Amino acid sequence: MKHVFPRWVRTRVRTFASAAVVLVVVVLSGAPVGAGAGTPRWVDDSSAGAVERIADVGAAADPLPAQWHDLNGDGRSDLVAREAATGTVYAYPHSGVFNGAGTYPTRHAVLFGAQALNWIAVSEVTGDFAADLIARRGDGTLVVYPGSGQLQGGSTFGEEVLVGTGWGGVTALSVADVTDDGDQDIVARWGDGSLHVYPHTGIFDGTNTWASPELIGTGWNIMDWIGVAELTSDDSRVDVVGRRAGDSTLQMYPHNRWYDGTATFVGPVQVGTGWHSVEIMSLVTVTLDDFTDVVARRSTGELVVYRNAGGYNGDFTFHSPTGLGGGWNTMNLIA
Template structure:
């Protein structure tokens, strides 16, 4: 049988080819903190990639919407062969709401439209390529969708995201919606486009943070959401009939029951891969009447269970209603570690690789940009000017706007967040005073499970505290994690064991490094520790900005007593296998007394 993903192909007017990409450099001037306290110089002057203007994006979306409303959306052709399957029924596999009802954007504010058009840089419309898919806003500047909606396509050059509306665009406008471009795309590396397997998931990074409510993926330990009979809701703008290629001009939803893996394997045979895929819905009736199923154009949309994304619309039978067929979804719980690492991957030069802040005792500060998984791992540096008068600096994206923020403590004990203001400058946000009482601070990610990055602090008495992030650069009332941390050096940023929850690393007084897994809730924030290994007292400093190498796994930088920096590459495992064998970055790093 052949594999045909449920993105919808568009026959768009050649006029779309006239759209050109342009962009402007965002000039950010130093800001001043309240009370006259000087703020360190702005953290970056690196240009973001040029993107289409809002007017160009809106025009592109409107032309796509007109094509969709005119019924020129068809199933993609020339899809790769999936290979024979003796158990699967004859016919075609086709990635896709039939039997649904209207949904308002107020009940699904995180739903977004993905419009794609490529004119192949010529005037011949015969080779033009256009697609439509759904997606979910999982962070203000991040969209979760299906890999088959993204694989092999250049969304930065040819994509437009429409959010904030339940209606497709048309020649009159966006119906209250808002457009954004795509800066970066990630396709699950295990996805196999020639088959139906591998985890059909992708994440798009947008050109701006959108002001809409987000929806979180489920967790890796979630089994209840996939239990047979559990009610789920699927959303999309896809086909509403097996006899017409027209997709819906308004957002639809349908409630379907989760089904056991056995239900899907009974129909699909080996094409359905348990663990990678989720089964949902009742078996199709053979016609529109009696069938409730996603269809073409619904690809990439969410399957929502108990307020979390349990699945992403992936594939099913051609025309969506063949008797006995079940719809298949990418199982988000199996890949949440991979997905979340791409949701929280903000860096200093916008390439998705974690960079490093470093400051000398004289106050000279620098950004060191990651080279990815290539020696010497940290490359060109950019001077940030004088950061004297600062006693601690940490990196993170506290407001989730895809601009890296700095949390810094002034010598008088006042804590600040330095964040991009969303227009053209960085501003300093005063968190509060008295932070000299803390021996260390870390920004490991969202420990409390509310999708907002948090702060962890160790006080002078050895008590560890969690300060839940508010998403605006400030923090809520602290929650006690526990005592007995006086002899520990805390570090870490990201999800080291790949369970979809950030963790904390801590070195004890005897030099043993421990992994404390995050629980996804504020209390208790950390689970039982797991030993990583001994001998870590050889290091005088740690730096953890995230995924330095770009493989989706957080890494650890460690400086030894002679000033040599070492990189420990994360593996996504736990215990002694948490990191690969260390690799040397270079010497001379004892020139710095503050690392991010």
Template structure:
């Protein structure tokens, strides 16, 4: 029978000048030699013991219910650990790399990288699974495994490990919208424990620690089957990654270098996404980064922001949503202070640690300024009590208590415009109220509408396209290219193709066809709509790579006529930074508006022949060079063309057009 109890192994007594003897621990047919300071724990003798990764130890046998685990899930330092168990009955660990060693083989010299600091070896000849945990390097523990492997009988060739048949892959789990209570525990409870709590506890959500170098407890119960079964049972899952922490002198410390912290953030995101996919958690799932409290904000705020910014960007690039767990007194304050400044990408969901005992997600409990609207619309979680022992259905678990209000993947993003940084915007009347609205491509490649009120101020209107493919769009303009009166967009994609999209009655867009048959539009540097003088079909104006400025007329079906008209005498338009157009004077002609490399904003009056004349300044100084985007349209419905300017500071300002070719001072058009 494999296993032993809490073992006290006899060792020779060492003198003061001698190195203490190593422990030789028998386990089945092998002997495991470990350092003298390691604890030795048998799960057969102590079935409630916790398999922790922050204390040097040898663990023997299959884990029990791990009821002795506290809720503390973050390790300041990781210790070297080795868990040996029979291969038969060992769970499939999808969250860490696994190496299978067949009879007669040695451990490979090159081991897979493990962002969570754990490696698993299936020793087929011995019939064992060895799971290695480590801090900075696995070398010392791997050598212990090599010693176990070397004890195979010479010439033995039988496989003592039954190779399990993997169950067929299931559809990925994407946790949906959830309002209610959730708990998180250091290790994922067993299926029987989860059933007991689902039946009798007030909780319907559970936090699961899917990996990270500072994860404190092993997750032997956490398998793809566990994930799918618990989701099917009605549990809302909160996958958590425990990355580097804002502490000094620890093996899991966050870098104080901003670039170093950003690198750690990207690494953490890659590890979390890999683990989530392996466990069957699909795109759209919120992945939470556990970043603990810190007291020295002057030292840590900027590295923390750099780390979380990189984490959020990379998680979103992979199609997942970003969540961050931070303390009310530190990380929450750092993020809140930057919420509308645009220097850092804000996470989709904020999870505040504030043990005030109040199960709510209001501004006060979240540690956010009252009434500012930060993280609105089902994007909050609050950990309101920590490390409490609770019993339901005869099952006792040490947990942290949380209150959640989290939407599903299809819910509206943060309506604060500056949070959803974009350089790609276009104007079109999506609501049919006579005022131009804004279409904006968010950083994650999704396309959204922002509707204008009578003052031209934008509020979030909804998603225009179901997926996140719009990040590949290079140019985007709005207009009526068929003369039908419908809101339409013209988009130049990365492959150089030009397509038209038309608004449906439900407020979304549909693909209406190509506007040009080849892919030569990749050579277009800037693009603008050319408003039809008679209210008919709009066309396009393009600045090409050779610096020429050309106008294209649309046909009734929305495609462009083959020929183009050159509307400027030379090819000096290559250095233009932004291009837009509108009717800025009572003459009714279409004027071009350009922001040049010197920061000047100039208007080029249009004439009846469809060309433009000599430029005139529209602004008193040359400060427009720091604009991210400039879009002209009638945003107030007053009949005159206005200008929206999106600054590098991520502030969107409306510059109303009085109809005389000038602009009024800018006013904030969105938060």
């Protein structure tokens, strides 16, 4: 049984000189079972002119949900979508105001010829504090387009990096920190309904970026959509939410506050009904209140957001939908 109590945030500190900089960091509070009072950790990266800082921020710290979806560094969650006909991937920067269609009024082409992709997500997986694009190709390969930290057209993301093969049998994918160590893991449901987490190794290193899978659940083929994000307001840990195919109810599985295989998530608890009216769904902090909302596209092409009411509250966890704009039926991937 594996317990992880400390919360870590991984950041990148850039220096203005070529000299090496070394940081010593000690865990200030909390420790895994059997651990001591804290061990200094040294990080030295003189070759890159940058150092990696690891700091404990406590179990109740804000996990900064918008940061991992922020492409231009303004602290707000942006959207990314792939146009079906052309394969062009567009970024929609948040305007800074939650105002219906005025929330995402403009778009910028950031990737071209991406018809081969069949799944995309935005998260920070390379360790540099810039949001990256994670994608799966039709041949089952998993790739990452490292983010530049700036929204600058075709230079927003770098060259793709292969991070995995053999992912073709996965029927649902999400990126989130399930293991509660500050790094973004991959959550995957396979065709047999089993749910696995692939823990991030803490180093962005091609096919070594994520470790071998660990089982966290079975019977998940009853869901036709699965997402992972922090949805409750009191524990700063990610939860799993799924739409049940049989009755279109939305079910949430809260994190059990420690990473422990099939005991990691508890529940389910119902958080909504009547979700059959939407097609593509994504978990994004849209409303500028640090709560994770559900963004969804209707069959009419309208993009809507179901605002998080501020934490778990049964069928009232999410408010009635607010329109974000029309014409999104040209997009077949939205994150």
